[in-house]
Amino acid sequence: MAERPDDPGARGPEDVSPAPAAMPSREALRRFLREAPARVGKSEISRHFGLTADQRPALRALLKELEHEGALQRAGGRRVRESGKLPEMAVVEVSGTDPDGDPLARPVGWEGPGRPPLVYMRPERPGQPALAYGERVLARLRPIGPGKYEGRTFKRLGSGGPARILGVLQGDRLLPTSKREKADWTVPAGEDGGAEEGELVLAEPLPGRALGLRPARVVERLGRMDAPRAVSVLCIHAHRIPDHFPAEAVREAETARPVALQGREDLREIPLVTIDGEDARDFDDAVWAEPLGEGWRVLVAIADVAHYVRPGSALDQEAGRRGNSVYFPDRVVPMLPEALSNGLCSLRPGENRGCLFVEMRFDGQGHKAGHRFGRGLMRSAARLTYEQLQTAQEAAPVAAQGDAQGDAQGDAQGAVQGDAEMGKAGGLVPPQQVAHLFAAFRCLLAARERRGTLDLDLPERRVLMDEQGEVRDVVPRLKLEAHRLIEEFMVAANVCAAEELEHRRQPLLFRVHDRPSDEKLEALRQFLDSMELDLPAAGELRPRDFARVLEHVQGRPEERLVHEAVLRAQSQAAYSPENIGHFGLALPRYAHFTSPIRRYADLVVHRALIRGLGLGKADALQEDEAERLPDTAEHITRTERRAAAAEREAVERYLARHMASRVGGMFDARISGVTRFGLFVTVASNGASGLVPLASLPDDQWTHEEAAHRLSGRFTRLCFVLGQAVEVRLAEVVPLTGGMLFHLLQGNPPVAGGRRARLRHLAGASTSRGPRGTPR
Incomplete structure (x- = not known):
């Protein structure tokens, strides 16, 4: 799609200089960004340096280079700012207090690398009323150290939404559940909202007092903190995840009707199957494969959510606000009401469902020979779990041999029958179809391996709950070949969607993943040097270079550690209307198409395909939507990261509950x-x-060597290094914050200061040290 000018029609021919100015140097451009009072766009940069329209491509290339180097970052839409820098004036939100009771704040909408800077707020004048928790202000900022600023209030803006404290009521005190909140609150008489001791509540600050604990009023009771499933309730409210649908959105969902065949391609005779986890409730993708000459024909059908969720409707507005579904061990907060997410949009076996499909053709080497999109009516032949498909594959001799043509032999006696739901639907999957799926997958996998992608093998955890909602166990989540099969088919379909929309010059949301910044790469290189591993120079770096590093440590004790270090070095994936490619998958263009029930980005891509292919009008992408794509991309990137943080915190808190009964136990770590x-x-x-x-x-006397990830003792000569195997004793679990305290098993003395000091240590440190992911 042609780039839209930042300021169309703002300059006429008389404004064009006859002799264009020279392109600014990298340092001059960085200096301009550093001194700019706010984020700037290409128009401001061009005016400042006197550049002409003909020099725009060179300017774009220079900006992209600086962005790859980590010297600047996107700041909404097409604007940029110096990486990691806050402007002289910025909106900040009060997020806590320091030990002296002075307010601490964080910049609103932080998009820089790492944690947002900390702002120490100081009163603009003596006697100025204290800032309340959650209050937003426009502040004058002055750097006072790495990642630290002094802020003075210029203008109060009120709350960023209602200021809220999530905590547990203990007598007349409110104990915050967040590790970031260092101080308790007091609940005055009559302000407890009827809440009882030990209840999880939402509260709002009351006008502050100069000394003592700050007062708060309970505004919502959320149930007992020790109740089953309380953890997910806590995480939903802590991360402000919308969990109640507006009445109009529910009404639209419940009055929806099944799609008809008219205007659609009839796919009901093709035995498409859904393959998901055993606890999945919504099925939005189905697959099928057959031999085609020396290659394969693969069909991926996706739920036609766009038919039901029309642009501008109440359903659309709420889905856009949520951005995605959020999955907890004991519940799902869906993007769409249940009547759609588990009903008309879910590809249940034996039921007619509308779909958007892509038919892909691959040669014997796994190279795509062509594809076509369409709108169809399908009927899933079976609902399979990953485990069932894996078992079926292992039981089918031809599938196990990976016969390129899948010439499976077998009769109805060898058919694979699924679970009770699948049996009710009359779903039988012959061994031949299983063999075709796996043979097509191996063909695509071989092409992926030749392409060279970043494949990190990091264990995921699965929380097992009993019928009462209590944690039964926490176990590693198995990664089967069946998982990779679905992933490979979905990646191929997503690539086709991006290619189709680019070919038809339609606006779309790309799924982008930038290469690692120079700063992160340098830190990774220093770490790998200690293991005698190396990486090529930044300009020559490819995903396969990381793959070679991972191959070198395969089977070694430090394998998991290196996987984590490589993942920490990666950029986060995001959505953007501007394409920079997907570094991790080594793909030049990529879009999300396969999960519209749970991701708004996929719904936008579906609408763009409907528009580009002429498959509808009312449910196609509208012009006003296309104009808002930069803001939409920014918003759903935030909601995706919010969901990931909430899901990760829920697992950690449930794990802390599970470990609470094992205090004093010894563990390998x-x-x-x-x-x-x-x-x-x-x-x-x-x-x-x-x-x-x-x-x-x-x-x-302990010395922290940050680059080497090492803690060294001057007198004991003890040395602790990242990745080192240790034996630990679980000393304490704090259910309120989900924190855990361990001691190394080598005659450790007790923590000085007793229980309160230990709690301060625990509250001040995040137990979540997992690296940021690069979701596809």
Whole structure:
């Protein structure tokens, strides 16, 4: 799609200089961004340096180079700013207090690398009323150190939404559940909203007092903190995830009707099957494959959510606000009401469903020979789980041999029958079809391996709950070949969607993943040097270079550690109307097409395909939607990261509950983080992570070597390094915050200061040391 000018029609021919100015140097451009009072676009840069329209491509290339180097970052739409820098004036939100009771704030909408800077708010004038928790202000900022600013209030803006405290009521005190909140609150008489001792509540600050605990009023009771399923309730509210649908959106969903065949291609005779986890409730993709000459024909059919969720409707507005579904161990907060997400949009076996499909043709080497999109009516032949498909594959001799043509032999006696639901639907999947799916997958996998992608093997955890909602166990989530089969088919379909929309010059949301920044690469290189591993120069770096590093450590004790370090070095994937490619998948163009029930980005791509292919009008992408794509991309990237943080926190809190009964137990672990205030360790058996505080280590003068990820004792000569195997004792679990405290098993002295000091250590340190992901 042709780039839209930043300021169309703002300049006429008389404004064009006859002699264009020279392109600015990299340092001159960085200096301009550093001194700019706010984020700027290409128009402001061009005016400042006197550039002409003909020099725009060179300017874009220069900006992209600086972005790849981490010197600048996108700041909404087509604007940029210096990486990691806050402007002289910015909107900040009060997020806590320092030990002296002065407010601490974070910049609103932070998009830089790492954690957002900390702003120490100071009163603009004596006697100025104190800032309340959650209050937003326009502040004058002055750097006072790395990642630190002093802020003075210029203008109060009110709350960023209602200021809220999530906590547990204990007498007249409110104990915050967040590790970031260092101080308790007091609940005055009559302001408890009827809440009882031990209840999880939402509260709002009351006008502050100069001394003592700050007062708060309970505005919502959320149930007892020790109740089953309380953890997911806490995470939903802590991350402000919308969990109630507006009445009009529910009405639209419940009055929807099944699609008709008219205007659609009839796919009901093709035995498409859905393949999902055993606990999945919504099925939005189905697959099928057959031999085609020396290659394969693969069909991927996706639920036609766009038929039901029309642009501008109440359903659309709420889906856009949520951005995606959020999955907890005990519940799902869906993007769409249940009547659609588990009903008319879900590809249930034996039921007619509308779909958008892509038919792909591959040669014997896994190269795509062609594709076509269409709108169809399908009927799923079976609902399979990954485990069922894997079992079927292992039981089918031809599938196990990976016969390129899948010439499977077998009769109805060898058919694979699924679970009870699948049996009710009359779903039988012959061994031949299973063989075709796996043979087509291996063909695509071979092409992927030749392309060279970033494949990180990091264990995921699965929380098993009993019928009462209590944690039964936390176990590693198995990664089967069946998982990879579906992933490979979905990646291929997503590539086709991006190619189709680019070919038809339609606006779309790309799924982009930038290459690692120079800063992160340098830190990774220093870490790998200690293991005698190396990486090529930044300009020559490819995903296969990371793959070679991972191959070198395969089977070695430090394998998992290196996988985590490589993942930490990666950029986060995001949505954008501007394409920079997908580094991790080594793909020049990529879009999300396969999960419109749970991701708004996919719904936007479906609408763009409907528009580009002329498959509808009312449910196609509208012009006003296309104009809002930069803002939409920014918003759904935030909601995706919000969901990931909430899901990760829920698993950690449930794991802490599970470990609470094992205080005093001994565990094999590895050091997963090294800081100046102690070590983070991760238990090998279940992934439980917690802090070994510095004060619990042998009495010594400890030196933190950040680049080497090492903590060294001057007198004991003890040395603790990232990835080192250790044995630990679980010393304490704090259910309120989900934190865990460990001691190393080597005669550790007690933490100085007793229980309160230990709690302060625990509250001040995040137990989540997991690296940021690069979701596809």
